[in-house]
Amino acid sequence: MQSKIMTKQTSPTEPPRGTRSAYVTELLRDMITRGDLESGSRVNERVLVEQLKISRTPLREAFKILEREGLISIQPNVGATVVAFTMDDVEASIEVLIGLETIGAERAAERATQAEIDKVAELHTRMVAAFEDSDLMSYFHLNQEIHQNIIDAAHNPALSRVYAAECARIRRFRFAGNRDRSRWERAVREHEQIAEAFARREGPLLRELLRAHHIAGWQKARHALEDDRGAEDKAGPPS
Numbered sequence: 001m002q003s004k005i006m007t008k009q010t011s012p013t014e015p016p017r018g019t020r021s022a023y024v025t026e027l028l029r030d031m032i033t034r035g036d037l038e039s040g041s042r043v044n045e046r047v048l049v050e051q052l053k054i055s056r057t058p059l060r061e062a063f064k065i066l067e068r069e070g071l072i073s074i075q076p077n078v079g080a081t082v083v084a085f086t087m088d089d090v091e092a093s094i095e096v097l098i099g100l101e102t103i104g105a106e107r108a109a110e111r112a113t114q115a116e117i118d119k120v121a122e123l124h125t126r127m128v129a130a131f132e133d134s135d136l137m138s139y140f141h142l143n144q145e146i147h148q149n150i151i152d153a154a155h156n157p158a159l160s161r162v163y164a165a166e167c168a169r170i171r172r173f174r175f176a177g178n179r180d181r182s183r184w185e186r187a188v189r190e191h192e193q194i195a196e197a198f199a200r201r202e203g204p205l206l207r208e209l210l211r212a213h214h215i216a217g218w219q220k221a222r223h224a225l226e227d228d229r230g231a232e233d234k235a236g237p238p239s
Contacts, residue, residue: 020058025065027052030137032071032082033172040084043072070169087222090173093166094218100163101147101210104154106203112153117199120149124195131188139184140175146191150198150206176221183220187213 028048031037043063049056063080066072073081127142144167151163167174178184190213197206 020054021061021065024052024054024058025062028062028066029071029168029171032066033140033175034137035172037082039082039172041082042078043080043082045079069165085170085173087225090170091218091222093170094214096166097163098211098214100159100166101151101214102207104151104156104159104163105207105210107154107156108150108152109198109201109203109206111155112198112201116149116153120146120153120195120198123149124191127191128188131184136175136178136184140171140178143187143191144171146195147210150194150210153198173221173225174217176225178217180220183217187217190216 028037037043045056045059048054048059052059063072063074067074067080071083073083075081123142123146127139127146130136130139130142148160148164148167152160154160178187190209194206194209194213197209
C-alpha cells in the first residue's frame with residue numbers, strides 16, 4: 001500500500017545545510033503522527049522529495065533516524081515503510097509509560113529545580129493558547145514536551161532516555177485521542193491539575209494524576225482508532 005500524502009502540509013523552503021536532516025525528520029514525524037503517512041504504507045521517496053521540496057540525502061538520513069526510533073522500517077528492494085502496531089502493542093507501551101511516570105513523578109517533585117518548575121508552567125501556558133487556537137499539532141508538541149520535562153526533572157538520565165524512546169514510538173496513537181473535542185477539553189483540564197501538582201511538589205498526587213491522564217487518553221484514542229479501522233473495513237479496497 002502506498003502512503004497517502006497530504007499536499008496541504010508541504011514545506012515552503014528548505015532550511016540551511018546542516019539542519020536539513022533534523023528538519024525533514026520532524027516533518028516526517030508529524031506526517032506519521034497525523035496519519036498522512038499511514039501505518040503499514042510504503043513511503044514514496046519521489047513524491048516526498050517533490051512535495052517537501054527537499055533533496056533525497058536529508059530524506060534518507062531522516063529515514064535512518066526514524067528507523068532507530070521504531071517508526072519506519074527500511075528493507076532492501078522495498079524501501080521505507082511506516083511501522084504498523086497492533087492495539088495490543090500500543091496498550092503495552094502505554095503501560096510502560098505509566099510505569100515510568102510512576103517512577104519519575106515523585107522523584108521529579110522532590111528534585112526539580114525552580115527553573116524546571118517554571119519551564120513546565122510556561123509550556124502549559126503555551127499549550128493552552130494552542131488549544132484556544134485549535135492548533136492540535138502545536139498543542140500535541142507542547143503536551144509531549146511537558147511530559148518529558150517532568151520526567152527529566154527526576155534527574156535520572158536512564159529514565160529520561162527510555163521514556164523519550166517509548167513516547168516516540170507511539171506518538172501517533174496518543175495524538176488520535178485529542179481529535180475528539182470533548183476529550184481535548186478534558187485533557188487541558190487534567191494538564192492544569194498536573195502543572196499545579198508539580199508546582200506544589202505534591203509527588204503522590206502528581207503520580208496519580210499522570211496515571212489517570214494516560215489511561216483516559218488511551219481509552220479515547222483506542223476507540224477513535226478502532227472506529228477509523230472499522231470505517232476502512234466497511235469501505236473496502238479502493239476501486
